[in-house]
Amino acid sequence: MRVWPTLLLAACAARTPAPLPTIEMAVTVDDLPAHGSLPAGLSREQVVERMLAAFRAHRLPPVYGFVNGAKLEKLPEGERILRRWLDAGNPLGNHTWSHASLNEMSAEAWLSDVARNEPLLEGLDPSGSWKMFRYPFLFEGDEPAKKSAAKSSLRERGYAIAEVTIDADDWAYNAAYVRCLARGDAAAAEELRRGYVKAHLDELGYVRQLTRELAGHDVRHVLLQHIGALDADRMDSLLTAYEAEGVRWIDLRTALADPFYDMQQLRAMKAGASLPYLLLPGRDVHPPPRPAGTEERLDQLCSASNSPRGS
Numbered sequence: 001m002r003v004w005p006t007l008l009l010a011a012c013a014a015r016t017p018a019p020l021p022t023i024e025m026a027v028t029v030d031d032l033p034a035h036g037s038l039p040a041g042l043s044r045e046q047v048v049e050r051m052l053a054a055f056r057a058h059r060l061p062p063v064y065g066f067v068n069g070a071k072l073e074k075l076p077e078g079e080r081i082l083r084r085w086l087d088a089g090n091p092l093g094n095h096t097w098s099h100a101s102l103n104e105m106s107a108e109a110w111l112s113d114v115a116r117n118e119p120l121l122e123g124l125d126p127s128g129s130w131k132m133f134r135y136p137f138l139f140e141g142d143e144p145a146k147k148s149a150a151k152s153s154l155r156e157r158g159y160a161i162a163e164v165t166i167d168a169d170d171w172a173y174n175a176a177y178v179r180c181l182a183r184g185d186a187a188a189a190e191e192l193r194r195g196y197v198k199a200h201l202d203e204l205g206y207v208r209q210l211t212r213e214l215a216g217h218d219v220r221h222v223l224l225q226h227i228g229a230l231d232a233d234r235m236d237s238l239l240t241a242y243e244a245e246g247v248r249w250i251d252l253r254t255a256l257a258d259p260f261y262d263m264q265q266l267r268a269m270k271a272g273a274s275l276p277y278l279l280l281p282g283r284d285v286h287p288p289p290r291p292a293g294t295e296e297r298l299d300q301l302c303s304a305s306n307s308p309r310g311s
Ligand SMILES: [Zn+2]
Pocket: 030, 031, 095, 099, 136, 137
């Protein structure tokens, strides 16, 4: 008879799902007030409103939006979008004036592009919360002297660096999605909507494994998104899917307080990449195998050189 309690316990354990891990993550959005092209019938203001509605529905803490001031010159509603972002309780950060690539110019020229963005940000938010910086293209400098000159100057100017851990190439999905809708390929557009969420779940799983190897523990994550058409369409689904994986939302400064973000890159990299990948060169870490070629596949999808399906 002594066996019964054991069996009962085993049966209960079999019915109880394993507890979810707690994954801490901050959401961030790049290229405000506008990213990429839009499908017909969708406005820039609708894109921002859809994003803000998803943030509210999921009770996200304040979400940093990184600004390129040059975009306001061609977008009459640009300043309204930035003010709307702030009014909804979300801070703005600096993403350079013209989305300048540190790999394509001297550190001095690049830093003057950073400074050119500051009067706009100061005018919109005199509190100084905008002293948060995101590198365009995630290019942190292609050679060591330039990389360290840029980073130390940013720190002297009072910036925190908004590093990224989760980058699932959302921008490439956005571009392909708009192209597929423009050519009326609804099946391809639907496939992209599904693929977008799956790619973000896969990248989280992969990066969790990689960062555990690098840091020896679970780190707080920073997700990179853009203010694009498909991002706006999928934001609510993505947040729901991440919550089902055990994600708990934190703000960016809390995420960056994780000592993981103090880890030093041992070699400068020409390629733009999220921090876990930048930390790999020179370290004895063996990342798990990962499928390659997603960016190239998305680049081809519904492109001019690719004829529509079935024709
Ligand atoms: Zn950007």
